[in-house]
Structure formats: structure tokens, C-alpha cells
Amino acid sequence: MFWYSIRRLNLFVITLLILTFVGYSLVRLEPTSQWASAPMLSGWFEYLGRLLQLDFGLTKAGVPITQELASVLPATLELCFAAFTISVFLGIPAGTIAGMRKGKWLDNVISFSSMVGYAAPLFWIALLMIMYFSLNYQWFPVAGRYDLLYEIDHVTGFALIDAILSDGPYRKEALQSVIEHMILPCLVLALSPTMQVIRMMRTSVTEVMSQNYIRAARIRGLSNYEIVIEHVLRNAIPPIIPKLGVQLSSMITLAIMTESIFNWPGVGRWLLDALSNQDYASIQAGVLVVATIVLAASIISDLIGAMINPLVRKEWYAVR
Numbered sequence: 001m002f003w004y005s006i007r008r009l010n011l012f013v014i015t016l017l018i019l020t021f022v023g024y025s026l027v028r029l030e031p032t033s034q035w036a037s038a039p040m041l042s043g044w045f046e047y048l049g050r051l052l053q054l055d056f057g058l059t060k061a062g063v064p065i066t067q068e069l070a071s072v073l074p075a076t077l078e079l080c081f082a083a084f085t086i087s088v089f090l091g092i093p094a095g096t097i098a099g100m101r102k103g104k105w106l107d108n109v110i111s112f113s114s115m116v117g118y119a120a121p122l123f124w125i126a127l128l129m130i131m132y133f134s135l136n137y138q139w140f141p142v143a144g145r146y147d148l149l150y151e152i153d154h155v156t157g158f159a160l161i162d163a164i165l166s167d168g169p170y171r172k173e174a175l176q177s178v179i180e181h182m183i184l185p186c187l188v189l190a191l192s193p194t195m196q197v198i199r200m201m202r203t204s205v206t207e208v209m210s211q212n213y214i215r216a217a218r219i220r221g222l223s224n225y226e227i228v229i230e231h232v233l234r235n236a237i238p239p240i241i242p243k244l245g246v247q248l249s250s251m252i253t254l255a256i257m258t259e260s261i262f263n264w265p266g267v268g269r270w271l272l273d274a275l276s277n278q279d280y281a282s283i284q285a286g287v288l289v290v291a292t293i294v295l296a297a298s299i300i301s302d303l304i305g306a307m308i309n310p311l312v313r314k315e316w317y318a319v320r
Helices: 002-027 038-050 063-098 105-119 123-137 158-166 171-209 213-218 224-236 237-263 268-275 280-308 310-319
Strands: none
Touching: 002 038, 002 224, 063 105, 063 158, 063 171, 063 224, 063 237, 063 268, 063 280, 105 171, 123 237, 158 171, 171 224, 171 237, 213 224, 213 268, 224 237, 237 268, 237 280, 268 280
16 A cells, blocks of 8 residues: 555656646746746756745736635635535436346436536536526526625535534525525535446446455345445445545536636636636646645545555466
């Protein structure tokens, strides 16, 4: 486990170094940047030193980029974590049912629905949900994180947590407003990953159901519920955990489109604004932060999946 973790950490560091070089090349495109006239190699090392101090420079407006990232990054993470939770809690049960009923009508319905949901354009689904649930029925707000009537102190940056920690007289109403504003963006962002989780879980459950220990459990007279809980889920979930990290990583990139549609004040919308303004310093900072989160999520999920999956541990010893 130790050497496996070291190899993954080395891969993480090497990939980040390559990304920092790309980011350094971006900021050199700005004629007024201090890095434009700096030597390539020595300037890159100085640039790395600044990054280690979380100094990303200044925006075109002269605002520290670290300060802006601190205000927009929690909004994106809150949206992605909520959507990831929805995709896991919906995808795993649906995929398990499809795998247990392989070839039956219920499996066909779930598989067809997952295929259609995965193929549907994200922006089209978002616009349809806004049109029906926001404009026609007026059940949910169109954009933003909460109503401007409520004052929520910026403590953690996560609106849901800040609303809970708020001691104002309208805390319940503010919390309700935050939840209502999160529902549509979370559902849209969770759509594609949920379909992927269903397909992965179905494949994993189907493979487990063909094993001899499942037949032995049926011969011993165990009920379907006991077989699912004691054998199927315990053996089907560990192999897909590293892939769940990939889905969480993909949500970070999908959030850019979701935030622009729902006017969600996160990293995605902030990056689009930086692109339109040709703010190369903000672009490189946003790319580095998003890439770091994506790599960290993938590696952590890979390590967790390896820790709880005995087959992977067996491969470690075979390699060593």
C-alpha cells in the first residue's frame, strides 16, 4: 500500500508540474505581465514559488486572484458535492436492481433510461427544467444561490452551511431559499454522472451474480435481501469506487456549463468571464485549481478503492 501510494503521489506531482508550466505559458501571453519578459526556466521556478505561497497574482481589475477564488470555489464545490451525493444515492440502487433483473423488462427500462439520460445534451435539459419548473410552475428559482432579501454571513463559503450557522431572525427562510436554489442545478449536474453510475453498477452486479458464492447462498436458503446486502453490494461496490472519483472529477468540468445557465456564482462562470475579458492570470489560476481538484479526487478515490478491494491488494503483492 505504501509504495502504491507513493507512485500515485508521484504521478500527481508530475502532472501538476506540467500544468503549472502550461499556466506559466498562459500568463506570459499577457504583455503587461511580469512573467512576459522573464527568462523561461528561471521565471518558471519563481512562478512555482509564488504558487506554493498561494499567490496567483492579480486580475485585470487589480483584485488578488486568491481572494476571488476563495469566494467562488466553495460555490462550485457545494454544487458538485450535492450533485455527486444525488448521483450515488440514485445510481447505486438503480444499477443494483438492473443487475439483479438482467434481461427482464425492469432492466431494459433502467438501461434505456440511463442511455437516454446520458446522451441528452446538458444545456437542453437545463433549459427545459427552467422553462417548466421555474417559468411555468414557479416551483424553483431561475438563478442564483439564495434570495437577496436574506443576509447570510460568508463564514465557510458554502451557502448551505452558512445558512445553518446564521443566527439571524430569518434563518429557516434563508435555509429554505438556499435549498430551493440548489435543486435544479444539482439535478441537471447529477444527470449524466447518475446514468454512468447506473451503468457501472449494473455491470458490476451482473458480474457478481454469476459467481459461485451467489449460487451457494441461494442453495443455503438466503433471501434476496440477504444476498444483496451480504454478498452483492459488498463485492460490487469496491470495484467501481475509483470510477466514482472520475465521475466527481467530471462534475467539476460539467459545472462550467451548469453555472453559466443558472447564473451560479462559481468557478465555472468566473472562468467564462475571465475568458471573455482575456484575463490570462485568472485563466491560469482557475485551470490550476480545477485541475488540482480533479487530480486529487481521482487519486483519493483510487486509493480508497484499492484499500477496500482485496483483488487490488492481491495485485500489489503480485507486482512486488
